[in-house]
Amino acid sequence: MTDVILETRQLTREFKGFTAVSEVNLQVRRGHIHALIGPNGAGKTTCFNLLTRFLAPTSGQILFNGRDITGLTPVQVARLGIIRSFQISAVFPHLSVLENVRIGLQRRFGSSFQFWRSDHVLKQWDAQAMALLETVDLAALAGVKTVDLPYGRKRALEIATTLAMEPELMLLDEPTQGMGHEDVHRVTELIQRVSKGRTILMVEHNMQVVSGICDRISVLQRGALLAEGSYAEVSADPRVMEAYMGS
Ligand code: ADP
Numbered sequence: 047m048t049d050v051i052l053e054t055r056q057l058t059r060e061f062k063g064f065t066a067v068s069e070v071n072l073q074v075r076r077g078h079i080h081a082l083i084g085p086n087g088a089g090k091t092t093c094f095n096l097l098t099r100f101l102a103p104t105s106g107q108i109l110f111n112g113r114d115i116t117g118l119t120p121v122q123v124a125r126l127g128i129i130r131s132f133q134i135s136a137v138f139p140h141l142s143v144l145e146n147v148r149i150g151l152q153r154r155f156g157s158s159f160q161f162w163r164s165d166h167v168l169k170q171w172d173a174q175a176m177a178l179l180e181t182v183d184l185a186a187l188a189g190v191k192t193v194d195l196p197y198g199r200k201r202a203l204e205i206a207t208t209l210a211m212e213p214e215l216m217l218l219d220e221p222t223q224g225m226g227h228e229d230v231h232r233v234t235e236l237i238q239r240v241s242k243g244r245t246i247l248m249v250e251h252n253m254q255v256v257s258g259i260c261d262r263i264s265v266l267q268r269g270a271l272l273a274e275g276s277y278a279e280v281s282a283d284p285r286v287m288e289a290y291m292g293s
Contacts, residue, residue: 049076050112051215051245052097052128057106059092066092068269069106074215074262079237079246081256084266085289090249093266094217097247098130099123110215127214131204131221139193143184143203146192147175150210175210182206182236198229202236209240216240218248222255234259257281265289 052074059067067089074080082090095101097108099120108116110126118126137146151171179185182202187195195203201221208216221237222230234255237246241259250256256263257277265273265280267289273280280286 050074051076051110052247053109054093054097055107055109057093057096057108058104059089059096059101060104065269067096067103070266070269070271072264072271074245074247076245077241077243078261079241079248079259081260081263082247082249082266083251083256083263084272087268088266088289089269090266091219092269094130094219094249097123097217098128124211127212128217129208129211129213129215130217131208131219137192137200137203137207140191142189143179143192143195144172144175144188146203147178147206147210148172150207151175154211178206178209181209181240183232198225198232201225201229201233205233205236205240213244215245215247218246218250220249220251222250222252230255253281 050073052072054070054072057067057070057072058065070089070093072093082093084090092101096103099115099118103116106116107114110123110128115123115126138149141149148168148171151174176185176188179188182205184199184202184206187199192200192203205218205221218237222233225233230252237248238259248260250260260277263275263277263280264271265286272289273283273286275283
């Protein structure tokens with residue numbers, strides 16, 4: 047039996063008659079690192095927005111662990127464990143690295159004012175936040191203001207704040223974008239590490255990263271699923287070559 051954690055059936059989104067995502071049937075298997083690739087304008091971001099329900103599909107279905115989640119709100123989807131890693135602009139730049147992760151934990155547990163004031167709870171969250179920072183190699187920078195972190199390290203913080211929400215399925219939006227070789231290597235290794243026991247769906251343009259760590263790749267072109275398979279399979283597909291050359 048294949049263990050599919052996320053499935054879309056004929057997922058479609060139109061914008062005033064323009065079809066940005068067209069009848070996409072996606073299957074993401076539990077425990078996989080799955081890449082969503084495709085030229086600019088292919089519909090990758092729209093897909094992510096549909097999966098997190100930031101956008102409503104025009105038609106089609108989204109199933110998570112076999113359950114139809116198409117009608118849920120973004121908060122309900124997040125509570126089920128589908129968490130998207132937001133660009134660093136979503137964290138508080140003038141708070142410390144530790145404080146930002148603590149806020150991630152606070153979001154997960156949903157705190158009343160009472161809770162937030164409790165020293166005991168704050169200490170527990172700090173310990174958990176430090177453990178998460180260790181996972182992403184940021185423990186030594188816990189007290190640093192987020193705005194002062196180097197770019198590559200900010201992306202690691204972004205992953206830590208996502209982990210704080212206990213994702214079962216983590217959606218990563220171009221995690222290595224704009225990085226130099228060394229940071230790409232570091233973040234790639236980090237994604238592999240945090241993928242243990244989780245499923246990751248990522249939009250990624252760097253084919254070295256995709257070929258290095260992704261178990262399965264779905265290629266979108268003009269809103270439709272063009273090809274799917276291992277890196278070896280999709281990179282040998284002439285239609286995929288053509289899609290990229292033509293973009
Ligand atoms: P990708 O992330 O693969 O670059 P997008 O999902 O951002 O692609 O966009 C797919 C297509 O849908 C593009 O042609 C884009 O212009 C269009 N699109 C995305 N969002 C909207 C919107 N809110 N209104 C109208 N068109 C949109």
